[in-house]
Amino acid sequence: MKSGQVMIDDCNHYELEKMVHEIHPDLIFAGVRDKYIAHKLGIPGKQMHSYDYSGPYAGFNGAMNFARDVANALTTPAWKLITAPWEHQGPK
Amino acid sequence: MLECMPKARSEHTTGKINPAKTCQPIGAMYAALGIHGCLPHSHGSQGCCAYHRMHLTRHFRDQVLASSSSFTEGASVFGGAANLKTSIKNIFDIYNPEIIAVHTTCLSETIGDDIPTIIKQSEIPEGKIVIHANTPSYQGSHITGFSNMVKGMVTYLAERDEETLRQKRVNIIPGFINPADMREIKRITSDLGIDMIMFPDTTDVLDSPLTSKYEMYPEGGATIAQIRASGNSRLTLTLGHWSSDAAGALLQEKCGVPCIPLKVPIGLKATDDLIMTLKEKFDAVVPKSLTIERGQVVDTLIDTHFHYQGKKVAIFGDPDLVIPLTEFVLTMGMIPTYIITGTPGRQFEDEVSAMIEAAGIQDYIVKAEGDLFELHQWIKEKPVELLLGTSYGKYIARAEDIPLVRVGFPILDRAVHPLMPITGYRGCLRLIEMISNAFLERRDRDCLDEDFELVL
Numbered sequence: 001m002k003s004g005q006v007m008i009d010d011c012n013h014y015e016l017e018k019m020v021h022e023i024h025p026d027l028i029f030a031g032v033r034d035k036y037i038a039h040k041l042g043i044p045g046k047q048m049h050s051y052d053y054s055g056p057y058a059g060f061n062g063a064m065n066f067a068r069d070v071a072n073a074l075t076t077p078a079w080k081l082i083t084a085p086w087e088h089q090g091p092k
Numbered sequence: 093m094l095e096c097m098p099k100a101r102s103e104h105t106t107g108k109i110n111p112a113k114t115c116q117p118i119g120a121m122y123a124a125l126g127i128h129g130c131l132p133h134s135h136g137s138q139g140c141c142a143y144h145r146m147h148l149t150r151h152f153r154d155q156v157l158a159s160s161s162s163f164t165e166g167a168s169v170f171g172g173a174a175n176l177k178t179s180i181k182n183i184f185d186i187y188n189p190e191i192i193a194v195h196t197t198c199l200s201e202t203i204g205d206d207i208p209t210i211i212k213q214s215e216i217p218e219g220k221i222v223i224h225a226n227t228p229s230y231q232g233s234h235i236t237g238f239s240n241m242v243k244g245m246v247t248y249l250a251e252r253d254e255e256t257l258r259q260k261r262v263n264i265i266p267g268f269i270n271p272a273d274m275r276e277i278k279r280i281t282s283d284l285g286i287d288m289i290m291f292p293d294t295t296d297v298l299d300s301p302l303t304s305k306y307e308m309y310p311e312g313g314a315t316i317a318q319i320r321a322s323g324n325s326r327l328t329l330t331l332g333h334w335s336s337d338a339a340g341a342l343l344q345e346k347c348g349v350p351c352i353p354l355k356v357p358i359g360l361k362a363t364d365d366l367i368m369t370l371k372e373k374f375d376a377v378v379p380k381s382l383t384i385e386r387g388q389v390v391d392t393l394i395d396t397h398f399h400y401q402g403k404k405v406a407i408f409g410d411p412d413l414v415i416p417l418t419e420f421v422l423t424m425g426m427i428p429t430y431i432i433t434g435t436p437g438r439q440f441e442d443e444v445s446a447m448i449e450a451a452g453i454q455d456y457i458v459k460a461e462g463d464l465f466e467l468h469q470w471i472k473e474k475p476v477e478l479l480l481g482t483s484y485g486k487y488i489a490r491a492e493d494i495p496l497v498r499v500g501f502p503i504l505d506r507a508v509h510p511l512m513p514i515t516g517y518r519g520c521l522r523l524i525e526m527i528s529n530a531f532l533e534r535r536d537r538d539c540l541d542e543d544f545e546l547v548l
Contacts, residue, residue, distance in 0.1 A: 072401045078393035086378045
């Protein structure tokens with residue numbers, strides 16, 4: 001493991017939140033119980049146990065499926081629309 | 093289904109095959125129903141009136157009352173003046189509306205009946221009103237007819253009779269949308285604490301409750317007094333260029349009420365635009381409830397994106413709905429591939445192209461004054477994965493085995509839709525649900541037994 005990389009076995013909620021705030025990941029692969037927590041923290045979450053009912057992720061075609069799902073999760077336009085226009089700070 | 097459809101693209105420059113529009117008087121009749129106590133009157137033969145009433149009734153599943161000048165061969169040769177004068181007399185004698193809104197038909201337009209003069213020569217009881225709009229169907233579409241009748245309301249009714257404009261009141265001209273959508277726009281405006289006059293307003297007219305008591309003129313509709321007073325409002329918002337801008341521009345010219353044209357608030361961005369315009373012009377405070385509703389839409393978009401993102405969609409219908417729908421499917425991460433409206437207007441192509449190209453999509457076709465035959469040929473050449481439009485898309489949907497999500501006018505084969513908004517943030521949720529479910533239903537139908545999932 002290189003410096004700056006973290007591995008936690010049996011990660012609990014406190015550790016997940018702490019990790020997000022310190023490492024600022026761009027994408028979180030987890031299970032269904034953590035997926036929506038990631039979303040609320042503003043980070044795309046993909047389920048790795050069920051592949052979000054997509055997949056398969058094995059093999060060459062699986063790699064294509066995986067790439068498509070990850071690209072969609074990262075680029076879905078809604079991430080840029082989280083703040084309501086009336087909540088934008090600063091001078092008009 | 094549609095087996096004779098030629099596979100190779102064949103351009104047709106004259107005529108339309110399976111048009112994505114209908115005729116002017118339908119729009120004029122719908123607009124007139126948005127005035128309280130109004131009986132729409134069709135100046136032409138009975139067939140026109142019967143067909144328009146039928147079409148509107150089938151969409152709304154509510155009563156649509158309208159009268160006809162009942163042209164026969166005589167009126168077709170000598171003109172319909174006598175018929176209209178007798179109609180006006182009889183209608184006020186027997187059905188006693190507050191106001192009659194006359195629209196013309198192809199027949200009376202071809203004869204050249206001078207409606208304003210005939211109205212002036214008619215016997216109109218004290219306190220009653222007759223207005224009119226010319227609605228020749230060889231021009232434009234039902235949206236043009238709607239726009240002409242709304243403009244007629246301003247011409248005949250709106251007045252500036254107070255010195256200073258009402259600082260806290262906005263006029264909203266909502267366009268050709270369902271009563272539930274008008275209700276939603278009214279709710280958002282009133283949540284912002286702003287007084288409003290909406291005209292036309294078909295809430296409580298075409299979504300009226302069943303109470304065991306029949307009202308020929310239901311409770312809803314903009315009153316004559318309200319439309320008159322729109323001339324004293326501080327601002328007009330016109331929702332949709334094709335349906336509403338002409339009336340807004342006339343109100344500005346006639347009464348000096350400034351007008352801001354907006355999109356019909358379908359989708360996140362168009363709803364944001366409506367709220368921000370009202371907030372800035374009226375110094376309104378956006379309540380937390382609207383911020384929460386908006387946040388729920390963003391949350392739902394994130395949670396469901398993988399059901400529809402990257403899918404190709406064809407959208408067809410009325411320009412003022414198709415433009416914001418295109419904007420919203422882009423927000424959803426979908427790829428609008430074929431976008432048509434039956435209503436003419438180059439501005440449609442310019443606006444839609446600008447939105448799609450801003451999203452980095454190059455491979456698309458947009459066309460105003462298009463038809464469903466051509467759309468079908470494009471789909472045969474290069475398929476899409478979803479159709480978004482009116483019931484008339486169901487033939488292509490069946491022939492090509494593509495899911496159809498029904499939005500717009502008319503929807504003749506599904507119920508409840510006039511009561512459920514597609515506007516505002518609530519409407520975003522409904523569109524996401526319908527589109528998402530269309531793809532998931534397809535997946536459940538088509539997948540192998542071993543891929544059939546309980547959780548999706």
